[in-house]
Amino acid sequence: MYVKKIAVVGAGTMGADICYTIATRGIPVVLRDVDEAQLTRAKKHIQELFDGRVGTNKMTLADAQDRMGFITFSSRLEDLDGVTLAIEAVTEQIRVKEAVFRELDQTLSSMALIVSNTSALSISHLAEVTGRPDRVAGMHFFYPAHMMKLVEVIAGDQSSDETIDTVMRLAEEIRKIPVRVKECPGFVVNRVLMASMAEVLRFKEEHDIAAAEIDQAITEAKIAPMGPFFLADALGLDVAYEVAQYLTQALGARFRPSDELKNMVAEGHLGMKTGHGFYSY
Numbered sequence: 001m002y003v004k005k006i007a008v009v010g011a012g013t014m015g016a017d018i019c020y021t022i023a024t025r026g027i028p029v030v031l032r033d034v035d036e037a038q039l040t041r042a043k044k045h046i047q048e049l050f051d052g053r054v055g056t057n058k059m060t061l062a063d064a065q066d067r068m069g070f071i072t073f074s075s076r077l078e079d080l081d082g083v084t085l086a087i088e089a090v091t092e093q094i095r096v097k098e099a100v101f102r103e104l105d106q107t108l109s110s111m112a113l114i115v116s117n118t119s120a121l122s123i124s125h126l127a128e129v130t131g132r133p134d135r136v137a138g139m140h141f142f143y144p145a146h147m148m149k150l151v152e153v154i155a156g157d158q159s160s161d162e163t164i165d166t167v168m169r170l171a172e173e174i175r176k177i178p179v180r181v182k183e184c185p186g187f188v189v190n191r192v193l194m195a196s197m198a199e200v201l202r203f204k205e206e207h208d209i210a211a212a213e214i215d216q217a218i219t220e221a222k223i224a225p226m227g228p229f230f231l232a233d234a235l236g237l238d239v240a241y242e243v244a245q246y247l248t249q250a251l252g253a254r255f256r257p258s259d260e261l262k263n264m265v266a267e268g269h270l271g272m273k274t275g276h277g278f279y280s281y
């Protein structure tokens with residue numbers, strides 16, 4: 001199937017970067033959010049990414065302006081007219097995603113595909129709330145989505161081969177490396193990442209060690225390019241908490257989030273996006 005116009009639904013941390021990535025390939029894309037302030041923030045962020053490319057001579061000003069013109073920032077459902085594939089990137093809560101999947105199912109042409117950028121939730125479950133379960137799949141980008149090459153492509157129980165082929169081709173067209181993975185809680189990367197993240201968060205709590213001290217030890221030992229606490233702040237502590245809770249329910253206590261993480265989320269300290277998390281920004 002030919003993808004001629006894309007919608008990215010949810011203009012947060014991931015949605016904005018995914019939208020930028022699509023626009024740089026010259027594909028028309030609508031970035032939709034219900035929150036106008038998020039759309040304004042996303043537009044500023046995307047403009048900064050283009051400015052950065054121009055500033056480092058990786059793109060001409062004219063090309064950057066041209067590519068920016070491929071994006072429609074909108075809170076209006078009418079702007080999804082003509083969309084042939086929608087990428088859902090809203091809050092990692094199953095009820096919120098179910099509502100968005102129902103809305104997209106009612107709004108888009110019956111031929112259109114709906115894919116989810118969920119970190120861990122069931123693609124088969126989301127497919128079931130639509131009348132087109134064969135046209136639903138997972139398309140899981142990694143943070144920061146404009147830089148990270150890997151995309152996990154997940155088939156739900158009813159995804160058709162044509163749907164998966166289209167998603168794999170689209171990922172390649174936007175210069176990503178798609179890997180088809182089996183549907184299971186957390187898929188592959190988050191299952192591994194979140195197990196180690198849960199362990200390091202509990203270690204901090206049990207031994208009362210500063211986040212910066214653990215991050216420094218891990219980066220100096222070259223175990224990872226950035227420390228787990230800095231990474232958690234960048235990903236969004238609410239996302240990390242939701243995923244950890246879901247994986248705990250699905251796979252057991254080894255994914256249990258620390259009390260400190262739970263308390264920070266309850267207090268609205270979500271990391272970089274709110275200016276305060278394990279670090280202050």
Ligand SMILES: NC(=O)c1ccc[n+]([C@@H]2O[C@H](COP(=O)([O-])OP(=O)(O)OC[C@H]3O[C@@H](n4cnc5c(N)ncnc54)[C@H](O)[C@@H]3O)[C@@H](O)[C@H]2O)c1
Nearest residue numbers: 010011012013014033034038089090091092118119143235
């Ligand atoms: N943050 C990461 O590092 C990361 C990495 C990979 C995948 N993901 C997944 O991507 C998704 C989005 O995560 P994020 O970090 O960008 O979240 P975020 O909190 O930064 O953004 C979520 C956005 O969804 C919007 N939204 C909520 N309800 C909506 C609705 N009904 N219609 C339209 N927009 C709505 C919110 O206004 C917000 O702008 C989640 O499923 C998450 O698990 C996140």
